Amino acid sequence: MASQDTTLAPPRRSNGRLPSERPLSIAMVGLRGIPATHGGVERAVEALSVELVRRGHSVTVYARRAYSEARPTEHRGVTLKYLTQINTKHLEAATHTPLAMAHALGGRRHDLIHVHGIGPGLFSFLPRLAGTPVVATVHALDWKREKWGGVASRVLRMGARAAVSLPQGTIAVSRAVADGLGEEFGKAVTYIPNGVDVTEFAEETKVVGLEPDRFVLFLGRLVPEKGLHTLIEAFARTDLPHKLAVVGAEGHCDGYEDKIAEMAAADPRVMLLGARYGAEKAWLLRHAAAYVQPSTLEGLPITLMEAAICSRYPIVSDIPENLEVLDDDGVLAGLAFRTGDPRDLSEKLQRALRDPSREETGRQAGQLVLRRFDWSDIAGATEQEYRRALSST
Numbered sequence: 001m002a003s004q005d006t007t008l009a010p011p012r013r014s015n016g017r018l019p020s021e022r023p024l025s026i027a028m029v030g031l032r033g034i035p036a037t038h039g040g041v042e043r044a045v046e047a048l049s050v051e052l053v054r055r056g057h058s059v060t061v062y063a064r065r066a067y068s069e070a071r072p073t074e075h076r077g078v079t080l081k082y083l084t085q086i087n088t089k090h091l092e093a094a095t096h097t098p099l100a101m102a103h104a105l106g107g108r109r110h111d112l113i114h115v116h117g118i119g120p121g122l123f124s125f126l127p128r129l130a131g132t133p134v135v136a137t138v139h140a141l142d143w144k145r146e147k148w149g150g151v152a153s154r155v156l157r158m159g160a161r162a163a164v165s166l167p168q169g170t171i172a173v174s175r176a177v178a179d180g181l182g183e184e185f186g187k188a189v190t191y192i193p194n195g196v197d198v199t200e201f202a203e204e205t206k207v208v209g210l211e212p213d214r215f216v217l218f219l220g221r222l223v224p225e226k227g228l229h230t231l232i233e234a235f236a237r238t239d240l241p242h243k244l245a246v247v248g249a250e251g252h253c254d255g256y257e258d259k260i261a262e263m264a265a266a267d268p269r270v271m272l273l274g275a276r277y278g279a280e281k282a283w284l285l286r287h288a289a290a291y292v293q294p295s296t297l298e299g300l301p302i303t304l305m306e307a308a309i310c311s312r313y314p315i316v317s318d319i320p321e322n323l324e325v326l327d328d329d330g331v332l333a334g335l336a337f338r339t340g341d342p343r344d345l346s347e348k349l350q351r352a353l354r355d356p357s358r359e360e361t362g363r364q365a366g367q368l369v370l371r372r373f374d375w376s377d378i379a380g381a382t383e384q385e386y387r388r389a390l391s392s393t
Contacts, residue, residue: 024111024386025058027104030097030120033063033082035075037277038221038249040302041116041139044173044194046075051379053077060110062100064092090152093119101126108132112386118142118156121163128166133389136163137171138189140299141180145225161185168389171382174300176320190385195375196305204286205279207245209271215243216349217288217312219281219303220295222260223251227294227317227340232263232270234294234345240353242269242289249275285310290352293322296339301325308333308369311362313355315348325373326365333365 036042049059060079085096097120113127113134127134143156170189172178178191220226235244264270291307298321314334316322326333337344
């Protein structure tokens, strides 16, 4: 079933708002919190919230208490509220989300609830019962992730069904996710992509042990669906003098981190650097010889877009979510390899790092991403979705 495309921004006055429409009070629910340190959902919600505030709206983000020790009450004009959760892989979102919903709905503080993710989407019935409009964003088809067992996958699929059927509006961040939801549940959803924030990479701090243009970068959580095991195996097949910089937090996936550590130990060129944020992350993205996204499942990969705007040469698995970012009217700004195939990835790595036009391809990828994934336009399209949800109640 086709998605509805609303990626063009509405007509705006100088303050960025639609003519004759009042500012809204919006509660963001379902994420860990902001300022974002890791996680595509958190980075997307932070950028969207800041842009909505710039457009004159009031935004409150509900954060999990364990996410931040500092717990600021405000970030770039966005109000932050902290509530507790049970800190386990299966219960963190399930315990925090209903508490956040209840607080947001108490006293009818907000015009609209925006819930993020299909797990939290399971609780979309709460604002409906309270008579408050709700919009849900599906960031990925999470029930397909390898880290979830059978019961958790079934619950997440129920959450996806709820996120599609209960809210007044449902957003998918990629065409592949929108199409997947349409095929699974027989209902069209609105396609509004994530964007990328160019201001995040203004400052750089060199990472010890790496030299500019002498390393390949992986950036993502250490979970099976990110495909890091395929990348390390592919890298071992090459005779490249480069290092492989593996940057990312543990993904709470039993045994996978041990497998990665064992594979990395067999190749002295592989460096497990853990999570890196801020100026170190900016340096990594600006100075990698190539960026590799070997995942088997994505929503719309923000890290790939970040690497592109830093003009890094992208090498990606050929899943639709990755290709969507780099496809420029049928021409790919980078290289794609067969998903899960280390032999093909090895060949593409060697081809990319020996390509004399590598820097130009990186710049083309960056120009493409900046042109298509602008947060100002995305916030405008999201605002339109809010107005439709409000008018339907």
